[in-house]
Amino acid sequence: MKNKLILLIAIYTLTSLILQSQDVFKTQRTAWLQKAEALKPKLAQVKVKPVHAITTRPDRGAFQGWRVDRKWSTDSLFTKSFKNQTGLILDFGQHLTGYFTMKLEEIRGVADAPTRIKLTFGEVPSEVSVPFEPYNGDLSRAWLQDEIVTVSEMPSEFTLTRRVSFRYVKLELLGASRFFDFKIADAWCMAGTSAAAVPPPLKPTTYEAIAKIDSIARNTLKECMQTVFEDGPKRDRRLWIGDLYLQSITNNHTFKNHNLTKRCLYLLAGLSTEEGYLPSNVFERPGPHSQKGAPFLFEYSLLYNATLLEYLKATNDRTTALDLWPVAKKQLDNPKKFMLDNGLFNDTAAAANRWWLFIDWKEGLDKQAPIQGLIIFALNQTVELAKMLGKQNEVAEIPALVEKMKKACMDHLYDKDLGLFVSGPGKQVSFASQAWMVLAGVTDTAESQKILTYVKEHPTAVKPGGPYLMHYYVEALMRSGLTSAARQQILSYWGNMVIKGADTFWEVYDPENDYASPYKFYPVNSYCHAWSCTPAYFIRKYPEVFQQ
């Protein structure tokens, strides 16, 4: 009996020890989060007033079917009865992220009852034009930026506690006393960003359309730079690794707020799982936390390593890179978990294990070949990082794995007849597959040029679904020396958003369908989205490509 008890205690103690030891970064975690906290930027704030008032009207030729109908001075709003102007839209002339304030004043009689006003904030005209109800979107209805306020007394100045992201705000009067009248005496936004620096100007010989795209791309990034690199200031308002990678490389060529990248790298490391793997996204409020229980976004965890490498290259901050190296190294566990003996990553087994393989917002896209390429790319980046840090010995087995995976690409994913990489049991041809094979270095320059050219001619090749994959496709073109094609792609894709009136680049853009939405309701799309900011990276990294 006594022996049994001792045995039980021993087992209990041992189990506890094992459970404790599961948190691989237990000793570093707190320090990492403290570093992230210490790096939290104070936002640059600016008070912005609307430039004019507008109304919108349906127009099949306009983006999403809504165009600005009338424009007039805000003088009328700020001096005359609001009762006669309900429904008007304030146009701030630019995309803003911050806190909205409005002042109300009596112009006749005394407010003997509260006043009820609905405010609808929109990044694009459709958001302040179409009804939100009935709402059948996939994401929370609460992302839509309409708020109803009750103003109990006048004069009154109120600031919405919700941070909003908008260019337009529609004001609708839902209730007021008949026995008085009032005006909107003033309205403004205290807009914030952590992108305070002014990037160096482009060469004067840069194509005009390119300069315009660059300016909108920079603005997109600026708006997403808050106390972290957010994916979108309207939605999801948080730090995603996939966005961070693209933001940080663009930031390296523009605002150079490297401390913000550093903060994000530490935040993610501090919030890694007990196994040491990185969460796809993290939240800052109420305290830093990750989305426990969410699917593991495998490729994003690998892109962390690429981000850390680019941070090191841009800053030469070896201290931080060395501090976070164990996290990068730890991510290398995962590719091996579903690696077949033939060097192919088993994407279906990973997906069956609740791993999320994203690649692109594109219905029907097969992930096998692109994820294979992405893994090779990330492994290469990690090895490069290790070399810079003198840690080659810790990744000694990776180069061999890379070679094996590359060979598998040629043996199993390359269709010699087509001269293209194919993906999955259906042998799907996609831009995603070719782009990632190029970025993985599976093909040499000549081969890269061939597959990137052939894929455009392939009749059923799956095209990029959105700006995120479009970035990697353009990067593949650049790295293959197809620089004119890269420039043309930027002009035709991002340039087309400019023509359609973009102030910031959109999360989702299908040139053939303005209403495309992965969430089944296009107004809930983000119209200022981090992963769309990379033209500013291309234009500044490869300036020679963009000169007249």
Next chain:
Amino acid sequence: MKNKLILLIAIYTLTSLILQSQDVFKTQRTAWLQKAEALKPKLAQVKVKPVHAITTRPDRGAFQGWRVDRKWSTDSLFTKSFKNQTGLILDFGQHLTGYFTMKLEEIRGVADAPTRIKLTFGEVPSEVSVPFEPYNGDLSRAWLQDEIVTVSEMPSEFTLTRRVSFRYVKLELLGASRFFDFKIADAWCMAGTSAAAVPPPLKPTTYEAIAKIDSIARNTLKECMQTVFEDGPKRDRRLWIGDLYLQSITNNHTFKNHNLTKRCLYLLAGLSTEEGYLPSNVFERPGPHSQKGAPFLFEYSLLYNATLLEYLKATNDRTTALDLWPVAKKQLDNPKKFMLDNGLFNDTAAAANRWWLFIDWKEGLDKQAPIQGLIIFALNQTVELAKMLGKQNEVAEIPALVEKMKKACMDHLYDKDLGLFVSGPGKQVSFASQAWMVLAGVTDTAESQKILTYVKEHPTAVKPGGPYLMHYYVEALMRSGLTSAARQQILSYWGNMVIKGADTFWEVYDPENDYASPYKFYPVNSYCHAWSCTPAYFIRKYPEVFQQ
């Protein structure tokens, strides 16, 4: 030319002097408002939690057609998914006035999107059961207490900035992420009142139904006692003289917060017009102000004097009464303005001059006779006040005016055949006319008993439309010695509200029509209204009437 200029300057100077001298209380106004401010009470605050959760369902037998369907413990709400409980109603078990707070906590996953919740506060079940839209009421839609909140993060604790007045709060989920679940972890109201004292208990021999009415009446008054005597804490949330008079006499017999009465008397005096006349109602926020441009509510200005008299009697505070005496005296100008030579007040001329003659919320009620009685009553009260202050000489002409007005009542408004007072060209018979003639002392006790009895038997006599006039009718019964009838009236009118579930007495009550509303939408009625609190006054002023 030079002479002309001098003349113009002289005219200008003279005009300025005259215009300046128009503010009759210029020298006292600031001091009065400062005294009011100094008397602003600190509210007694208490944190109240809901007692259970309910749903309502249509029931033609229930008040306004809605009854409580199910009741259950709040444990379920506070521990389980709110997604499955949307639409439930928290029942706080009592009427409250204050600030509502709610705590939200995740129970599965992480909130990866904001949450949108609609809260609808109701004093009675119908307010949390019927749709508010489309709204066709006469008063501002914003009085209705529904608010929509966007909760950007979890856990979250938020307090509505709007003060609410309610027993019930319906909670409806308008939007949330599909990828997590949450509960309402807690909810409470910080309820406030300036009625902190506990009134002495009624005699144990008091009728049980009367004790119940007394308790609800006291509660009504307590809820209306905030930083002023409000007419209703839901609506209009301000100080009206007509309500103040009834509240202050009830307060004299219950909470005895005489400083609150004093504050209100000073506030009104400080906000009198430049001519020295009293506004019918005043607002506290953002700063003390009156409803400039609103019609002059003649009878309320006179009831100020009655309020000051009752304040003096209850407190013996001669300093305040003497300080405010000039205001009371000034109000005596007005009856004379539309006084005919025969001693009748010309109500139609006054109404044509935008004077508001209220008397009662009752369609078609003729005001001539009741306003005649009310003026006499107020003149008598003012003379009594003057005597107590040694100011008889300042109202020396009033007793003669009173006698002349009384005689005019008998000569022109009394119908000998009917044995009743009649009003207006149509010789309308109403409870209002008889009640005010009694209170004016136009009739002696025997005559008073006669007219108050006859009017009940008159087939087309206009009945009281609401609790405000009902008060004066009951007071008339009391003063005529018809105390059993007075008690019966309280039991049948206020007692009927109790039977229908009142927690506080209602602004509008027609025993034959639960949906009566002067505002064309019964949910906007106030269901905790100052002028309905006077049973507590009657029961405590005339205790012998209410014993078994």
